[in-house]
Amino acid sequence: MSLNTDLADIFATIADIMDLRGENPFKGITYRKISRILRDSPLDIRQAVENGTIGDIEGIGEHSRSIIEEYVRTGRSTEYETLCRSVPAGVLALLEVEGLGPKTVARFWKERNITSADQLLTAIDDGSLLDMKGIGQKKLAAIRQGLLARAKTAGRRGIGEVLPVAQELLRRLRRVEPVRSAEVAGSLRRMKETIGDVDLLACVAEETEAPVVTRAFVEFPGVERVLGQGDTKASIVVGSGLQIDLRVLPERHFGAALMYFTGSKDHNVRVRGLAQKKGMTLNEWGLYDAAEYARATKKTGAAPPIEPLASRTEHEIFARLGLPFIEPELREDRGEVEAAVEGRLPRIVARADLRGDLHTHTTASDGQNTIEEMAEAARAAGYEYLAITDHSKSQTIANGLDARRLAKHAEAIRKLNDRLRGITLLAGAEVDILSDGRLDYEDAVLAELDIVVASPHFALKQEQRKATDRLLRAIENPYVNIIGHPTGRLIGGREGLPLDMPAIFRAAAASGTALEINSSYPRLDLDEVNSRAAAEAGVLLAINTDAHSAGELEAISFGLAVARRAWVTPARVINCMPLAGLRAFLKKKK
DNA sequence: GCCGTTTTCGGCCCGACTGTTTTCAGTCG
Ligand SMILES: Nc1nc2c(ncn2[C@H]2C[C@H](O)[C@@H](COP(=O)(O)OP(=O)(O)OP(=O)(O)O)O2)c(=O)[nH]1
Ligand SMILES: [Mg+2]
Ligand SMILES: [Mg+2]
Ligand SMILES: [Zn+2]
Numbered sequence: 001m002s003l004n005t006d007l008a009d010i011f012a013t014i015a016d017i018m019d020l021r022g023e024n025p026f027k028g029i030t031y032r033k034i035s036r037i038l039r040d041s042p043l044d045i046r047q048a049v050e051n052g053t054i055g056d057i058e059g060i061g062e063h064s065r066s067i068i069e070e071y072v073r074t075g076r077s078t079e080y081e082t083l084c085r086s087v088p089a090g091v092l093a094l095l096e097v098e099g100l101g102p103k104t105v106a107r108f109w110k111e112r113n114i115t116s117a118d119q120l121l122t123a124i125d126d127g128s129l130l131d132m133k134g135i136g137q138k139k140l141a142a143i144r145q146g147l148l149a150r151a152k153t154a155g156r157r158g159i160g161e162v163l164p165v166a167q168e169l170l171r172r173l174r175r176v177e178p179v180r181s182a183e184v185a186g187s188l189r190r191m192k193e194t195i196g197d198v199d200l201l202a203c204v205a206e207e208t209e210a211p212v213v214t215r216a217f218v219e220f221p222g223v224e225r226v227l228g229q230g231d232t233k234a235s236i237v238v239g240s241g242l243q244i245d246l247r248v249l250p251e252r253h254f255g256a257a258l259m260y261f262t263g264s265k266d267h268n269v270r271v272r273g274l275a276q277k278k279g280m281t282l283n284e285w286g287l288y289d290a291a292e293y294a295r296a297t298k299k300t301g302a303a304p305p306i307e308p309l310a311s312r313t314e315h316e317i318f319a320r321l322g323l324p325f326i327e328p329e330l331r332e333d334r335g336e337v338e339a340a341v342e343g344r345l346p347r348i349v350a351r352a353d354l355r356g357d358l359h360t361h362t363t364a365s366d367g368q369n370t371i372e373e374m375a376e377a378a379r380a381a382g383y384e385y386l387a388i389t390d391h392s393k394s395q396t397i398a399n400g401l402d403a404r405r406l407a408k409h410a411e412a413i414r415k416l417n418d419r420l421r422g423i424t425l426l427a428g429a430e431v432d433i434l435s436d437g438r439l440d441y442e443d444a445v446l447a448e449l450d451i452v453v454a455s456p457h458f459a460l461k462q463e464q465r466k467a468t469d470r471l472l473r474a475i476e477n478p479y480v481n482i483i484g485h486p487t488g489r490l491i492g493g494r495e496g497l498p499l500d501m502p503a504i505f506r507a508a509a510a511s512g513t514a515l516e517i518n519s520s521y522p523r524l525d526l527d528e529v530n531s532r533a534a535a536e537a538g539v540l541l542a543i544n545t546d547a548h549s550a551g552e553l554e555a556i557s558f559g560l561a562v563a564r565r566a567w568v569t570p571a572r573v574i575n576c577m578p579l580a581g582l583r584a585f586l587k588k589k590k
Numbered sequence: 591g592c593c594g595t596t597t598t599c600g601g602c603c604c605g606a607c608t609g610t611t612t613t614c615a616g617t618c619g
Contacts, residue, residue, distance in 0.1 A: 018591090026602060030591040061592050099608095101617050136610060186619090199619080230607050233619075245619065247606090260604090261619080272603040277596090283604050284619095300606060 042533030160521030185261035191561035266333035286311030359544035377550035437473025455484030519559025531566035
């Protein structure tokens with residue numbers, strides 16, 4: 001784990017302890033936000049502490065700065081340790097239980113000396129908690145359910161796993177009689193690499209039809225538990241343990257509802273704060289004049305009884321706030337609202353900007369389709385060019401090519417290219433970066449290719465120095481154009497190489513080597529944090545699928561999402577260049 | 591705890607659902 005994530009965990013725990021102690025709730029909010037900022041930040045915290053620039057980060061004040069500084073210097077935080085000693089670990093763990101919050105947990109602890117899930121279960125079963133004020137049969141039954149179902153978030157899942165499930169649910173939802181439209185919202189619409197739960201928005205013509213939808217939703221096949229069900233929203237858990245939240249609103253509130261439910265939470269808070277400053281108030285029903293809204297009496301689950309300033313589309317709401325449309329992938333409270341206000345939102349890369357895929361495999365190594373089939377799929381995808389980059393000889397399991405086979409393969413690619421229309425093929429290879437940074441082909445072999453992707457595939461547990469030197473050596477090779485999946489990390493799996501990223505970025509930018517955003521799930525490597533840092537450091541990126549079949553070319557949407565979430569513009573992406581420009585880039589290095 | 595065309599104290603987003611509440615607190619989105 002990195003320093004940033006260590007610190008993020010510390011601040012998240014401090015936030016929980018603040019809540020448990022009944023401190024001003026804004027303390028918990030503040031610490032939780034700092035936790036998120038640190039987790040999201042590519043910033044070298046150690047460097048920032050040395051430079052004394054930690055306090056410059058918006059949201060980190062005097063107090064948190066001192067905690068960070070002590071931790072960076074000594075590897076410990078006395079304040080954090082003192083706070084931890086004041087709360088038994090079992091009490092903190094109880095916060096993970098569905099339906100249990102800091103108020104209730106603190107009361108169980110203080111009033112009944114309950115400090116673990118086991119003790120709580122025993123106390124529920126012997127009926128001894130029923131005499132607590134505000135605690136009744138139903139509440140205890142719900143907590144019991146939560147305890148048995150274990151953790152609140154049964155862990156986050158990779159987007160690649162969740163997306164098909166969400167789409168199937170969406171199809172079902174659209175078949176429910178009064179549903180006019182249904183969309184994915186939440187982290188899935190923002191294309192976050194991991195998903196806590198699925199959020200779906202359904203629209204109906206009239207308010208009165210909404211309860212029909214929530215009733216149908218909780219009856220969907222595969223529903224394991226119903227966490228809650230009201231007239232306008234419902235939450236279920238399906239067999240796999242995945243939670244699905246549904247929100248239902250009348251169509252004329254679609255834009256406001258989608259904006260609300262897309263989030264992120266912190267983005268919403270930021271936009272709503274801006275609305276406030278402009279004398280307006282924003283919720284899932286619409287954007288309203290604040291004074292008029294205050295005079296009106298709003299009933300739960302019903303539209304406010306006044307005309308909204310905007311509500312039908314997200315565009316209208318942003319516009320009424322004086323903002324350009326903010327792409328869902330940017331809505332993470334990473335400076336996008338401020339940038340929108342100042343008119344300096346980036347024009348992030350879009351699918352239509354991509355002119356080719358520069359990392360694909362064929363039956364020559366471990367792919368499932370021939371060169372021609374891959375070429376045809378690329379042409380159908382609207383691409384101008386496609387690089388065929390099969391594995392090198394060390395990848396014996398993947399039927400990697402030796403120099404002789406590679407030469408024949410390249411010849412076949414070029415021959416086919418001569419007769420194909422509407423797509424240009426580049427003869428390349430994905431050459432292994434061996435554990436010491438040497439490549440799996442001689443330079444003379446690489447020199448014969450149009451494009452070279454160099455990737456680490458094994459020995460992915462090296463220490464930072466060794467791993468960084470390994471990649472630097474590959475970057476310095478005059479024939480290497482792209483470093484493929486630079487870290488080797490897998491979502492929900494191995495961490496990958498612990499690279500000194502700033503050093504990698506400097507070398508990549510200086511040598512004219514692109515770094516890949518590998519789209520294949522569960523790689524997504526570089527990830528969004530490093531992609532953003534790379535682009536800011538002047539590195540060029542390549543968004544590739546690493547497709548092992550024609551169908552996998554479609555997975556480009558995942559890599560594209562990483563790039564978009566990283567604020568990457570087309571100018572930073574080599575496969576947004578027209579073929580001539582790309583060829584010039586490839587040639588320049590040699 | 592953090593922050594400042596509201597400036598160094600006072601405000602911090604806003605609403606739905608649940609349970610035990612006779613007027614709202616807690617939890618969650
Ligand atoms: N205004 C506002 N909106 C919220 C709040 N909490 C959640 N939302 C909105 C924005 C979220 O993206 C959306 C869905 O909530 P989730 O808890 O499912 O979060 P999200 O999907 O963003 O992340 P996840 O991957 O599920 O953890 O609901 C809140 O406190 N205030
Ligand atoms: Mg969600
Ligand atoms: Mg949710
Ligand atoms: Zn590959």
